[in-house]
Amino acid sequence: MTRPGGSVLDRDRLIVDRQKGGPPVKGESLREQIVSSLRWAIFMGELPPGDHFSVPILAEQFGVSPTPVREAVLDLVQQGLVVALPNRGFKVVAPSMEYLRQAMQVRRLLEIPTMRAIAATVSPGEIEPIRRLADAILRFAQEGDLKHFVEADYEFHWQLTGLCGNRILTEVIEDLRSRARVVAIPAIARLGVITETAKEHQDLLTAMIERDLDAVERVTLAHMDRTFEGLKAAALSVPQS
Incomplete structure (x- = not known):
């Protein structure tokens, strides 16, 4: 050890x-x-x-x-x-590729309607502290500060998903995210797409403020797809449980 x-x-x-x-x-x-x-x-x-x-x-x-x-x-x-x-x-332990694939399927089923529901009712006041996190995520990505990027990203998704008002749903989604982060964060950094990934947080909040539910869905899907590409690249390079 x-x-x-x-x-x-x-x-x-x-x-x-x-x-x-x-x-x-x-x-x-x-x-x-x-x-x-x-x-x-x-x-x-x-x-x-x-x-x-x-x-x-x-x-x-x-x-x-x-x-x-x-x-x-x-x-x-x-x-x-x-x-x-x-x-x-x-x-x-690192999750297997099959687990990551199944988890992403579940995340699609849960996160897309959740993000759309939040966008339909969220207020600018609720978005503002989360937007500050999105700005911090982008800044840390541009600076190559992976540690603080991870911290801000974790807090961003926890706070944003929490706006749905359903703690069980929030915890289920975060649990799926946490298991994937073991390989996702290093992979995204290694693939050189961390800045693009960071910008998607701001795009998502902009779509929410504009009440553009279809844009919210598109950005959410794009963010998940980019993450999954990183997961696929990383899954072959880490020890499996």
């Missing part, structure tokens, strides 16, 4: 806050902060597919007891990002 470390695992300020006796950041529990930090480490390749790790080593890295780390890792198991290995800890 590669010992985790570096900017991604430290990004949540979790270690600093806990050592100072401060509260969890942004109202999150300690477990939620660890989940977030590990998720970014997986997305950014610091814990790549096929990598093995153990709860005690992660707990030492974070400077916390094993209990919240174990709870956090089990959350990641539920999200399909890692699997438990009997007596050997855990392993980061």
